[in-house]
Amino acid sequence: MKVIDFKDARCRHCYKCVRNCEVKAILVRNEQAHIMEDNCIHCGHCLEVCPQNAKTFASDMERVKGYLGQGKRVIISIAPSYLGVLEYEKPGQVVSALKKLGFYEVRETAEGAALVTREYRKLLAEGRMKNIITTCCPSVNDLVEKYYPSLTPLLAPVVSPMVAHGRLIKSIYGEDVKVVFLGPCIAKKEEAIGDKRVRGAIDAILTFEEIVKWWKEEGIDLCRCEEEPMGNPSPKVNQLYPVSGGVITSVLAAVPEENYYKVHIDGLKACMELFEELEKGEIEHCFFEVNVCEGGCIKGPASDKWQQSLIKAKKGIEEQVKHREEADEIVQNGVEMYKEFTDRHVREQEPTKEQMEEVLHAMGKYTAADELNCGACGYPTCRAKATAIFQNKAEVSMCLPYALAQAESMSNIVMDVTPSMILIVDKEMRIRECNKKAQEMLGVSREEALERYIFEFVEEKDIADVLDKKEPIIHRKLKLESMNLTVVESIIYIENLESALVTYQDITKEEKAKEQRLNLKMETVDMAQKVIDKQMMIAQEIAGLLGETTAETKVTLTKLRNSMLTAEED
Structure with a gap:
């Protein structure tokens, strides 16, 4: 099952999703965009930029409602980004509104973040890793494993806060409890359901967008709900995880660590630039907090519809997180925190020089000057586009200059001929x-x-x-x-x-030909009339001659008859 994809028949030849997908994990076939699951890092950015609202998302809403309908104990693990995304008067109203839907308990994912923070501190204290890349963001993990596999040894071998929290909740309430993660992230669903290394920690995923819609359907006004406390001890500084730099702030809350230089990077392009630098092997002893979403999780793809202001969300969280010290009341409770990352690089066949030229010629590119590299198709260069065509990920018609040239050529032909x-x-x-x-x-x-x-x-x-x-x-x-x-x-x-x-x-020639045909007809009529007239004259002459001959014959016969009668009398 795909977590995200595009609806059929909603694409409009804009290729905006391809242009905005940094890893080019979108296939276009028969003018319809599709996400290639093996290549995708589930950042959801393509769905954010789609102007036709052609996205599909594999929702767990019915599964969650099914759990509740069966009377199961369902516990919400709510991402701390709710502090800057949801609109309420007091945080406790969120707890109350969720319980009105039937959830047994509500706990903050930041509780799991506290466990992750401790693991990061251990890695920093040990100092054995050349560099450390945080692994809280599943899209970052996919990016490294699929596109920068040589850097997998630099990934902190630690599960994400969501997985740690799911395991912690089940260790407290029992394995029969159902844990639902509520947050702004699409990639979390792929991590929870699609990653067999951590499967079982989380039973379903809901986004903030879905929960707000559910509240509206049930007539629940968040701002009118009473306050109820979270079911967990205060995670304190770990509530800052969704804000850019929040992980580093949490790690340094107890004892400043001097062995590694610490820097936070957010945004997919910035992450890719960092990883390209790390591949050169020239950077050492750095702790990198990385997040694919610009600004951190507060700008996740499932929160952006109603929370447009990054500054407002960041300010909202930082003002509400009053306690910046370590969350020492949270007990690990035997939760397994280790995760091994591996090479999942997708290897695709590259075209030979001859094959490349064949595709380029099909695109109307015969010389270097023809390769405009305009990027309208979504690929940075004409040769990158040609490679995608060779790999059956793109179509020749996606080339805008080619399409325009074809259209102009056809229209010119029609006009000219x-x-x-x-x-x-x-x-x-x-x-x-x-x-x-x-x-x-x-x-x-x-x-x-x-x-x-x-x-x-x-x-x-x-x-x-x-x-x-x-x-x-x-x-x-x-x-x-x-x-x-x-x-x-x-x-x-x-x-x-x-x-x-x-x-x-x-129609000058046709008109002349028509006039000639008319003249010919008129001449023919004249000739026919003359023949008719002549025939009439001849007929009259014949009739006259016949009349004279008949009269003479009558006279002669009459005389003959009379003479015969006279002779008989004598």
Whole structure:
């Protein structure tokens, strides 16, 4: 099960998550972003920057409600960052509000931090480690194990405060109790559930964002709740753990330690710069408090939605932590604090020179000058992007210059091969764009056309009407007298440009051919009429001759009959 990922069909080709993922643990396939679990350090930064709110988070809310519904004893381990993140009047109101949801007890994770502090002091006192990197932040631990494995010997072999506290709670209440960690961190879920080295200490994770939503659903107003005390002794200075520099302050609370130079680093980029320096082996005897979130845990990805001010959160915690001394009332109770860190480096195949060139050519990069290294795709260089494509983690279409070149190329092809004259004319009748056919018909270059007005070439009345009325003219036939052309005119208003798209389809040849066909028809009709007339004349002549012959025959026959009758009488 993935702790975090992106919802399908919500990506919008922005690649902002890729650009903001320093370890490039995001795969883009079919234009959809996905988190690569083996590469991810679960910092959650990609989800914070996603403009489409396309994140998914594997919530344990139903599991926790199930525990409560079964009547199990469920204890909250609440991260001390609540002091600067949640909005209340008195800290005890948080305890009361959580118990109203059904939790058996509420204890501060800073109680586990006190145990971790003691382990760090032991390491500092022993002085055997060349450098010491704190291991409270699970994202830092993932970063070292996966991307700087040579530095794993420098990781303090100590569990995180959350794990220490989970184990401490179960040692106090029994193994059958369920422990739920409540905090601002997404990486804690992967640590609790996905890391088999510490599995079992924590049964579920809730974020501050989820608990606030739950309170609202139940109609619980945090500021109106009564106060109740935490179930643990005061962790005192260890409540400063979520603030940058808080670990060092806790470590030095009892006895200042002089063997190691102490420095706190927060922010993923700063951590990576530190680790790159440490890999050179030139730094020694330093104690590094490291945190992936800038400003510390108070700026965790699951608290940022409502607590935007780092200064306000930091001030809120530091003002409420009044006791800066060691928490000597907290007993370790046999809790196992050791954790071994190992090399979990993800090894991926690198392209050969030939394979690299093949991918670069597919991206339209043929020379060094073509490699713009603009970073729009999310990768720092074109070659880094090409490597990601080779490893099936990215797509060629993610290259913005390539996509633009393709789009421009296709649009230019369409514009250039169309047989119609196409122009864009603004409300002042100035030509703003024209295609090759227009240049050919107007008899000017594109540069010259863009400096001239449409009325210098054709009658502009129709164009002016469209620009004025914003109503299109579609397929109107007219004669362009200035060019001796017959065209089909279409004019469409472009609102966002306050201009008109004008197309003239040259139908001069068709019209001439049509006229020739009409003339041919008329000539044929004339010829047919002449033939008809001639035939009528002939018919009339024949009829006349036939009439004369018939009359003569009648006279002759009549005479013959009469003569025969006369002869018979005689």
